[in-house]
Amino acid sequence: MTITATATTPPDPVLERRRAVQAAAAASLGRRKLGSRVALVVCWVFLGIAIVPLVAVVFYVVIKGLPAWSAAFFTHSTVPEGIPGGGVWNAIVGTMVITAIAVAVTVPLGLLVGLFLAESDGPIAAALRFTADVMTGVPSITIGIFGYIAIVRNYGYSGLAGSFAIGFIMLPVITRAGESAFRGVPRSLNEAALALGARKATIARRVVVPTALPGVITGVLLAVARGLGETAPLLLTIGGNQYLQWNPTKQLASLPTLIYNYSSQPYADLVQVAWGAALLLMAVCLVLSIGSRVLAARLRKERR
Amino acid sequence: MTEADARTTRTEDFVTVQPATPASEQGAVVMTLADVAVSFSGRTAVRDVTFDVHAGDVTALIGPSGSGKTTLLRALNRMHDTVRTARVTGTIRLGDLDVYAPSTDATLLRSRVGMVFQRPNPFPTMTIYENAVAGLRFNGIRKKALLDEAAESALIAAALWDSVKDRMSAHASTLSGGEQQRLCIARALAVEPEVLLMDEPTSALDPIATKRIEELVVELKDRVTIIIVTHNMQQAMRVSDQCAFLLMGGDKAGELIEFGPTAQLFSEPSDPRTLDYVNGRFG
Numbered sequence: 001m002t003i004t005a006t007a008t009t010p011p012d013p014v015l016e017r018r019r020a021v022q023a024a025a026a027a028s029l030g031r032r033k034l035g036s037r038v039a040l041v042v043c044w045v046f047l048g049i050a051i052v053p054l055v056a057v058v059f060y061v062v063i064k065g066l067p068a069w070s071a072a073f074f075t076h077s078t079v080p081e082g083i084p085g086g087g088v089w090n091a092i093v094g095t096m097v098i099t100a101i102a103v104a105v106t107v108p109l110g111l112l113v114g115l116f117l118a119e120s121d122g123p124i125a126a127a128l129r130f131t132a133d134v135m136t137g138v139p140s141i142t143i144g145i146f147g148y149i150a151i152v153r154n155y156g157y158s159g160l161a162g163s164f165a166i167g168f169i170m171l172p173v174i175t176r177a178g179e180s181a182f183r184g185v186p187r188s189l190n191e192a193a194l195a196l197g198a199r200k201a202t203i204a205r206r207v208v209v210p211t212a213l214p215g216v217i218t219g220v221l222l223a224v225a226r227g228l229g230e231t232a233p234l235l236l237t238i239g240g241n242q243y244l245q246w247n248p249t250k251q252l253a254s255l256p257t258l259i260y261n262y263s264s265q266p267y268a269d270l271v272q273v274a275w276g277a278a279l280l281l282m283a284v285c286l287v288l289s290i291g292s293r294v295l296a297a298r299l300r301k302e303r304r
Numbered sequence: 305m306t307e308a309d310a311r312t313t314r315t316e317d318f319v320t321v322q323p324a325t326p327a328s329e330q331g332a333v334v335m336t337l338a339d340v341a342v343s344f345s346g347r348t349a350v351r352d353v354t355f356d357v358h359a360g361d362v363t364a365l366i367g368p369s370g371s372g373k374t375t376l377l378r379a380l381n382r383m384h385d386t387v388r389t390a391r392v393t394g395t396i397r398l399g400d401l402d403v404y405a406p407s408t409d410a411t412l413l414r415s416r417v418g419m420v421f422q423r424p425n426p427f428p429t430m431t432i433y434e435n436a437v438a439g440l441r442f443n444g445i446r447k448k449a450l451l452d453e454a455a456e457s458a459l460i461a462a463a464l465w466d467s468v469k470d471r472m473s474a475h476a477s478t479l480s481g482g483e484q485q486r487l488c489i490a491r492a493l494a495v496e497p498e499v500l501l502m503d504e505p506t507s508a509l510d511p512i513a514t515k516r517i518e519e520l521v522v523e524l525k526d527r528v529t530i531i532i533v534t535h536n537m538q539q540a541m542r543v544s545d546q547c548a549f550l551l552m553g554g555d556k557a558g559e560l561i562e563f564g565p566t567a568q569l570f571s572e573p574s575d576p577r578t579l580d581y582v583n584g585r586f587g
Binding site: 012014017018020021022024025026027028029031032 | 305407412415416440443444445450452453457495496497498527
């Protein structure tokens with residue numbers, strides 16, 4: 001079977017250029033493939049460089065911290081050095097109480113501000129946005145000093161003072177995460193609701209918030225993880241407590257401050273407890289961030 | 305065996321009525337598709353596609369949403385390579401080249417099979433000139449004379465030269481939507497591909513800009529073989545010589561219902577479903 005090109009053959013200059021382009025493309029293929037491979041190798045190397053310290057930290061904390069874990073570790077309060085059988089239950093309780101109060105206040109507040117920022121582009125929104133960005137960048141020790149001067153100097157050390165300081169850390173994170181989640185809701189959905197005669201508040205409640213929920217949940221849980229690990233604000237505000245204390249108006253213990261205090265002790269058993277607490281904190285943060293992702297993915301999937 | 309005979313045997317499953325051979329069918333076979341199927345994560349999106357594409361023809365892929373037109377089109381220049389879960393089976397040939405053979409380099413293939421997308425997507429950081437020669441530069445061509453010549457020729461062919469020749473260093477974003485799409489066509493043409501794939505190239509354009517693109521498609525036939533996806537049947541009638549009608553089957557996978565000369569497919573199709581579709585009874 002012979003197939004011959006006919007009247008539809010492209011004009012000569014086109015054919016000539018086609019040959020030139022294809023020849024050049026084929027000739028440079030080796031060089032381009034090499035460049036591509038080199039770039040890929042560089043990416044892998046840098047990925048390795050970035051991952052090694054991360055993995056090392058996780059492994060080191062697990063290896064050092066796991067031996068400290070026991071039933072007593074999670075149920076007993078701290079004991080002085082040399083006495084066996086102590087745990088970190090008081091610090092766990094302290095961290096839970098402090099974080100829970102901070103979350104209860106900052107999540108609604110932060111999300112409402114985030115909603116406002118997403119819906120508004122006026123000067124007030126710009127100022128708020130700028131403030132939130134600056135607050136995100138403020139060193140946490142500064143927040144701690146602020147909490148110390150504003151609360152502790154007037155009312156003494158307390159869990160509430162710690163919640164106040166941690167709230168300041170979490171608020172801008174939640175606000176900005178909320179804003180970007182709400183902004184991710186397509187304008188057309190807003191308009192569809194508007195065209196049905198819905199009011200702004202109704203649209204926010206029935207359309208914008210439900211649609212943005214996966215992003216909101218991710219943002220909130222990441223903010224909580226951030227708040228759990230903050231140390232400096234707590235050092236200056238909660239005062240610490242060797243005993244179990246649930247009352248947030250009293251001095252409380254907390255995991256980050258316990259790690260800070262015990263890790264610099266000359267006693268091996270206290271350093272061991274610090275490693276165990278570090279592992280606990282890391283595990284909780286890991287569960288929170290994986291959980292937030294899984295939850296968000298599941299919510300998104302349900303929609304389809 | 306003559307060429308016409310060969311085509312008859314190859315396509316008789318789909319075209320039962322053999323019309324007098326139109327002039328455009330005299331072109332050489334550029335691409336062959338045999339039992340082509342595309343699946344994502346094991347779910348078939350389109351299957352049972354067999355037809356030939358001839359040089360100098362405009363081949364239109366028509367069918368309702370979900371019938372796999374775009375999916376099929378993107379299989380032709382291995383755009384699905386970037387999707388991890390995608391699998392293409394069957395045989396696709398460009399001339400003698402097996403498109404999916406392990407030895408086939410996808411980048412070289414794509415320099416021979418160009419593509420224009422639904423929405424105009426000129427590179428926003430590049431000027432009009434840089435956009436026009438982008439493909440050549442990607443393929444390692446640096447010679448200024450060749451770049452200039454190819455850019456001018458492609459822009460003339462895309463009917464854009466007269467309006468941009470004095471502002472070649474302006475950014476592509478300064479062009480209107482229709483002009484941007486013509487720039488994208490010029491960008492694809494500058495590489496002088498043998499086949500140009502067009503994925504609903506007018507779906508984001510107004511009627512005037514659409515008309516210009518359609519005229520362009522017809523004018524470009526001598527230069528490049530065009531395969532165009534369209535959900536607009538009038539457009540398929542106006543621009544195409546051959547037409548493939550795809551339809552979603554009961555298992556949600558698109559399949560080729562009928563392939564044949566456009567005039568015949570629209571006037572006396574062999575499959576009742578084609579008749580229903582081209583008469584606007586559904587889809």
